[in-house]
Amino acid sequence: MTRSIVRVLLDSPLPQLDRLFDYAVPAEFVEDAQPGVRVRVPLRSAGRMIDAYVVEVDIEEDDSRALSEIDTVVSAAPVLPPSLASLARRVADRSAGRASDVLRLVIPKRQVRVEKAWLAAGSLQASAPVDVAPQAQGRAVAVLGEYEGLADALRARSRIAVEAIPRVNEAGDPEWAELLAAAASATLSDGASAILVVPDYRDIERVMAALSGLVPEDTIVRLDAKQSGPLRYRAFLRTLEDAPCIVVGNRSAVYAPVTAGLVALWDDGDNLLAEPLAPYVHPRDVALLRQEREGSALMFAGHTRTTDVERLIATGWVQPITATRRVLPRVILDPPQEIDQRGQRLPSRAFLAAREATAEGPVLVQVARPGFAPTLVCGQCRVPARCRACGGPLGARHRGAAPVCGWCARTAHAWTCTSCGSDKVRLAASGTERTADELGRAFPGVRVIVADGNHPVESVADRPSLVVATRGAEPPAVGGYRAVVLLDGARMLQAPELRIGESCLRWWSNAAALAAPGAPIHLVGVDGPVAKALATWNHGAYARTELAARAPLHMPPTARVAQIDGTVAGVQRALEAVAEVGLPADAVLGPIPREDEPELQRALLRFDYAAGTRVVAALRAAVIAEATGRRRGRGRTSRTTLSVRLDITEPDL
Known part of the structure; x- marks a missing residue:
């Protein structure tokens, strides 16, 4: 006999639960248990219910395997499309983090009334193509024409670094906002969505003002941490639709589940773009992973150039673009x-x-x-x-x-x-x-x-x-x-x-x-x-x-740096696990006692980008082993488990 099963991702902070789990689907939930929906499932080891997302739906030919059944389908809204699930998994794997932590940054808290209205409106269906007025198209072409080869690079879906012209418009606003708006308008005219990531709310307002009159208002989606719960959830649901749009927001907007033709970051060196929550992945790295998977255009723009972007230029991964006629202050x-x-x-x-x-x-x-x-x-x-x-x-x-x-x-x-x-x-x-x-x-x-x-x-x-x-x-x-x-x-x-x-x-x-x-x-x-x-x-x-x-010192961004925190024994076991990867003798700095908690230790691990997959896998395995070992009784007196943070931009030496 056959039965329907689902593979779900649990919304749990435990590292050992960061994988897909199989659950059987009762007959009454077969129609609603679709990929991306929220469900509640029993967690037998904890004896309680836990929230989860359906990632895959399958048919099992042999129903003899003992499986728990999902308890309920929370909502029919597919808030986790396959593209977002894949991106969250890649980001978590690169950072030795958990996919559930990534999704917590992206998917807002559910708003029942907003969701019901969205489902009733049939918003999943594709809308008509976006028509950009000829005058607006001419304005965008004029702005892009001030940069040598920029329009062609956007059409070719290239990875570029643009040095913005340091100039203000008549209102005194810097013209970089018009640059981002023109690039997004050109992408929207081609039938694809654009994501514009900026540091703070004032930058969002500037980009929104630049987009006003350039594209239809209903194609602009704002994702801002300052928004109320209903507004943010309504904006997120709009990004799930097939109709192309322009997403403008701060650092978490880089995850917006749209079919992106362009992902643009303004001023990637701004500290406001550094993610303060686990797994602490910078939007720049997320954009690189997303572009590699989706093939969209990727644009880093700014008045200056960070060493991170310069490293990408030096390797040939990103192409620099300057103004046709430079304006120097x-x-x-x-x-x-x-x-x-x-x-x-x-x-x-x-x-x-x-x-x-x-x-x-x-x-x-x-x-x-x-x-x-x-x-x-x-x-x-x-x-x-x-x-x-x-x-x-x-x-x-x-x-x-x-x-x-x-x-x-x-x-x-x-x-x-x-x-x-x-x-x-x-x-x-x-x-x-x-x-x-x-x-x-x-x-x-x-x-x-x-x-x-x-x-x-x-x-x-x-x-x-x-x-x-x-x-x-x-x-x-x-x-x-x-x-x-x-x-x-x-x-x-x-x-x-x-x-x-x-x-x-x-x-x-x-x-x-x-x-x-x-x-x-x-x-x-x-x-x-x-x-x-x-x-x-x-x-x-x-x-x-x-x-x-920085290259002789193996300091970022010439090398990746991992920060390892935990007990003396936990840090030592993590370093022993990494030693099997075969890193140089000077790869480890420390461990030394932490200033805030002397009973805990901290070590820094420096490694090349080529060894990243092996090092991250070893560190993630060490974190899981420490968490499961502590549960079995090892280190019961410890106040914390082992934690790992990747790609430290400012190592605490």
Whole structure:
């Protein structure tokens, strides 16, 4: 006798359950238990019901095998199409993670009313082809024509890296949004969907504005973490339909289950694109896996170029594309020796440029930190002032205020230095508010605007003003800024991070792209390779230099890096499992005790991309063995099991 069975993926955090399980289908569920639907199934080992997704449906000829039956079909909506299931599996296998964790990032929580309305409307059927107005097509062709070979590369479904023109439109918005909109419009005209991934909600708004009037409004789908549950679920269900659309969203939008003809990422070096949830896979890597499987066009766009993209260019996997006629910002370097007096932040040349520019319109001043004085030091010995309760850095909220901890927010009354005993503090750094206070006195009669995380500003009018903003929070100005002054560059470069050079170059370049044509851009107090790259606008050369410097050290992205955390015995067993792969002797850094939990250890494992499949398989097997061994009684006193995180961009050395 035959019977219907389904193979399901359990929604479980346990690594040993990250595989397909067979369940029998009762007669009453045969019609509804289709691939992609949600079901509930019994988990005999736990004695409870668990949510799952149907991945495959099959007919078993021999029904003698003992199988549990599915308990119920939760919904008839196929929220897990085969393409998404395959992508989630590949992403999990590459990252030594779980496919259920990937799907948790993609599939929103079920909204019953939204789902019932969608099913009743018969939304699974294909719609008519999308008609893009001739005027809109001409506009898209004009934008794409500014880049050499871009239109042909999109039609050929190529992998490309585009250096966006650093220019603003009449409203002051950077024109990169129009570049992404034009590429998506061209893809939609060919009958395929496009996915546009950007760092944050402000970038989403810019892309949505660029798409408005270019394509029909019902073809634009927004996937944003800030959306309400019903809106997000309705947008996700739209991506399940056969009708082509343009998906605009943040990092999780790269998984959108559409038949993609284009996947585009803007500014892949932005930290907001780094996935903070397991399995911690960057959208850039997901896009590469997706393009390899689906054959869509893949576009990395930005004002700068990350070392990750430069490595792909060096291997020939991605082709660089530049503007037919390059537009270079007018960058002026004010090296450290040009600062006239000790403690003066604004050199005379930049000060005069800002004064002349404020007579015509807004001027942007970029600083490193928000607040008034985010860092205090001892007034006598210059040792950083620390909180007695938690050890956090002390800062000042305004002039003459008592020191406040930046971590626990406690006020440090009667503070004394632990090094010399002095009770005096000194301002060691200037934030947005202190800078605004100083510039307000230096530029009397000019309006001063603060733009940072605590004071978000959407846009600035075309009138004289000074905009003091932190990196990444710079609002666009109508007509563009008449001058841009980049302060605290030397302090930014002192951060103990592997990628701080390319990060600073990206921050400064994005701010420079907001300047009006011909406006001066002053980089204050910085010299060296990063300053030279900004002045010459040769970001590719700087990325190549960074790659050459990291290659002998086997640091990312020249090599893949895995971070292994766990007990002493667990980390040792994982390293022994990896040793069988045959990695070099210097592949392992550590293990050493973790600073936050000394009873646990951490090790870093460096390996070539060619060995990735074998290394990841060994690490995943070690994680499963540790989890199942702990359940059987080994290591009952352990507070945590073994965890592995792949492709660490900033190794904690």
